[in-house]
Amino acid sequence: MYGLAMAKGLMVTLKNLTKKPTTVQYPEERVKQHPRFRGEEFVWYEERCTGCASCAKYCPLGIIKIVTSPSETAPKQGDKYRLEVFDIEIQRCMFCGLCVEACPYDCLFMGSGFEQGKYSRKDMVLHVEDLRQADKHPSTFFRPQLEASGYDPRGGRPLNWREVGRESWRWHQQEKSGLRLEHSPVDTAGSQQESN
Amino acid sequence: MNCQLAADNILFENALYRVIYDAVGSFLPCWLAYVAAGLAIMLILVNAVLLGAALVTWFERRLLGRFHNRIGPNRWGPFGLLQPIADLAKLMTKEDLIPAGADKITFSLVPLVMMAPLLLMTAVIPFSKNTALANLNVGVLFILAIGSLTTVAIFMAGWSSNNRYALFGAARAVAVLISYEVPVVISLLGVVMVAGSMSLANIVQAQAIPFLLVQPLALLIFLTGMSAELNRTPFDVAEAESEIIAGYHIEYSGIKFALIFAAETGAMLVVAATIATLFLSGWVGPFAEYIGWFWFLLKTLLVLFVFVWIRATYPRLRVDQIMALSWKFLLPLSLINLAATTLEVFFLRDSAGTLATIDLWIMAGINIPLALGCIFLFGNLVPENAKVLSVRPTTVVVPAVATVEVR
């Protein structure tokens, strides 16, 4: 029958009237992001950072600016630089996460938020003070130790610098000591310094 | 009091008119009372149509949102009811541009000429018993004639914009309009024959059962044809929001655009009222003497719902498909409807020329299977042209425009 397909189309649209709309009303509710979301509010742990500037070297857009000077903190570990300037220009950041991938000390993490909009271009730069005070809910992007521990930045508690590194992660320890297991254990209750 | 309306005056039955006429006639000369009463009712109608157009835009956006599984506008006012006012404020504060080289007088007159026909159309629609402003005995023809005035307005808009895309869009819109007038007029002939009169009040009285059942083909053709004449999706090639050639109102901004848009939406409202009157038996319902207007509004709202439903469901047709639909599908259907209705009315009517209710049921019983059968037959007869049409530039001086051959 000729018009049956058209009538079926009309029924589909009519059924939509009975379903609940999927709109998220923005200022009152926010869409929940997933744990590996590469968000704007970078999470930086100053205690772990040595000032190596790998993140600045790896950034494809060159928006990270790091100025360091020699210092004598942590002389036993081989010295850390004193960081004077650490700027991330989020107005041109494309949130690719290469800086996070580059960091050898697990001190830079992507954030989990998306609301850093400002009214002028000068404010769209994260200085070292902003990074120090930022909200410490790191995204689990490129950090398998956080993911293996089941951390969820959306609802979890803020993490401190001792908990976020890979040195306490069981898989990593066994990898470093040359002991390879057949499958990688996902350690949810492994070492004593893990987060929940 | 001292002025009496003549008994054969067309406004004699309108109760509101007589009230105002008598009230004003006590201190004004008679002819001035005549004019004043008319103007008062016209003011009510014009305001009703304009406010109705604003409410219809709200209704359409909310309903489209629900059809698309989202909420419509809900920020301004409770349920977004003040959204049309926000739109109006935005449009009024925009710069009023007249393009260079455009014909200034014609350009500025177009919103007026677009608004006028639909305001005129509301004069004949009966909102309740004896409540049409002018119960013309050629009411149906009046609506058709005034509706064809919009064509001139669209052409004025396209030509005076000094923009070849506007002219192209206007030419397309006018071609669609005049193609769809033919099946629409012929389909209404069936309704007129069954009711025995062209006056809208008489047609409502003659609907012992709604003409939706007695003339289903006529309703289908009228609905489709009017969707095309109003440039509603799926027929809105003239103002397609996602095409680059944006149509005849491309150069309009500010309050002129607001008026054109209000004219289109108001026309949709008036056409819905007409369909409710002609096919859904208007103000008839339980307790119709007291709340006839409520049934009328309910039926108009139902027709508006159908318009928005169709818009939410179907994709836009190409202009050659629109023409094919009119000439190859709707026109034969309307002629078949006319022939069938003529035969039925000729054989079924009694000596005084009226049709009884049982005759209407018989006609419904014949016409509904006829409608389904014809749709099935014609739907399978019109082949879907899947091959590429040849595009051939002609020497016509609508510049840089290629005409597409309709096969």
Add this chain to the structure above:
Amino acid sequence: MLFQDVVFWVLAIVAIGAALGVVVIRDLFRSALLLALVFIAVAGFFVLMSAEFLAVVQVLIYVGAISILFIFAVMLTSDVRRGNLPNRLQIPAVVLPALLLAAMVVTAVSTDWRLIPDSQQERVGLVQTQSVNVLSDSALEQAGVSSPEEMQEIQQAGIADLLISDFVLPFEVASVLLLAALIGALALARGREGT
């Protein structure tokens, strides 16, 4: 009556002004629009004379179709931007229509216009107030016309009935003429084979 006089004068001025504008104005598109305005004013005259059906049909056909035809023709003309060019026929173009106008005015004023006889006035009244839908004997009887002679006079013809009954052959021949015009237009517009 004052109201109708006012309306008549307004419509007359609009119609004559627009008609003069059609022939005088340079821009072709505007003269086409003014022609549409003339048609609307003529429809207004028909309403004044209580011929509502004619008025509505005038709007539907003239404004709704023929004006569109004119506008399409204007649009498809190639030199339309130059408009109405001045030429040497201006003096004859004033004199000849003025003579024609004088002849028509004299004829219209000096003719003895007879109104339709009373029986047909009654027919008009019955149909306009919709007391009868069909001019059959029983319907007329119900409407109060008693004697058969009156019924016959009422049923006798106006133009519409004459066109269908006594003059049906010229009517059909006119439609054949229209068909010929349509075929001619199609043949002219078709273009060559293969292009």
